[in-house]
Amino acid sequence: MDFLNFLNFGLLDFIEIILVAVLLYYVYKLVKGTAAINIFIGIVIIFIIWKITEALEMDVLSFIFGGFIKGGIIALFIVFQQEIRKFLLMVGSTNFAKKRNFLKHFKFLKQEINTDTDVEAIVNACTKMSATKTGAIIVIERSNSLEFVKDSGDTMGMEVNVPTLESIFFKNSPLHDGAIIIEGNRVTATRVILPVSRATKIPQRFGLRHRAAVGITEKTDALVLVVSEETGQISYIRDGEFVLYEDLNTLQDVLQNDLG
Structure with missing residues (x-):
């Protein structure tokens, strides 16, 4: 029954999945090529392990990994301070008054960086x-x-x-x-x-x-x-x-x- 409910998702669920995927992709682009990429991968691995232990009802391990994830938000802001600053500056520098160039400023939506530079x-x-x-x-x-x-x-x-x-x-x-x-x-x-x-x-x-x-x-x-x-x-x-x-x-x- 739970599996059938999982399959029964609507348009909003689909949009949410797309937005989460875009967010994760942009986070990856921010930390790609920096020392923070290893930390990012480590966090993803710990999160996956937490969900697996939770699904298998391994209470002790689930409690430990869950506590690490839930209590580490402040630490993450410190570790990823530079990357978060980049994101906020990008958003804050968007000039909404220039409507004709509106989409130009949201360059994190692009799949590739422009490579025609000489x-x-x-x-x-x-x-x-x-x-x-x-x-x-x-x-x-x-x-x-x-x-x-x-x-x-x-x-x-x-x-x-x-x-x-x-x-x-x-x-x-x-x-x-x-x-x-x-x-x-x-x-x-x-x-x-x-x-x-x-x-x-x-x-x-x-x-x-x-x-x-x-x-x-x-x-x-x-x-x-x-x-x-x-x-x-x-x-x-x-x-x-x-x-x-x-x-x-x-x-x-x-x-x-x-x-x-």
Whole structure:
């Protein structure tokens, strides 16, 4: 009888299942590629074990696992603080006034991240700027909206290529100060002010450019390339961490993979 009742579900039940699936998918996307993914998988496993022990009426084990799940909500907020912040910032940055772009802001509903970015041009531009020690900070948007920082800069619509990127960060250019935002294969904003990270793990030798790069990647899933004005070193930052690479070809492959 219980089995028949289980099969007898309506439209609202179907919608609820779809929404739960979308929610779980987005949570997975937030923690994918970070240390939190292992914690997320562990929680899912414990939850499944709890439900199995509950169904088998194994009271002691069910009580233990149930207590862990029910009493660990506060701990989860602490562990997933960075990921929860990303989600809330994404939701909070949605500009409902722009009705024509309404769906654009809900990028977590997309199955894939836009991969038409000219990664080779970006890396080549960084290489040339590195040779001349021209400071630069390039932010590549992925699934999280960057509208909340784009508003601090100037709106643009330029195609991504080496001359464009070099001209923006040329020392005498009025656009060189601040970061640029790349969406798809277009520079959509320049002179953008980014949130600065206060993390103590960042080495002292890195300045505000690098702290800003870490800051935006702590709050969103954006990818950032930084060219140091002092040393010419090219840094790649993702998920609030510096990503090590062997050479520029490796950097291009890693960047392409992260976008794909």
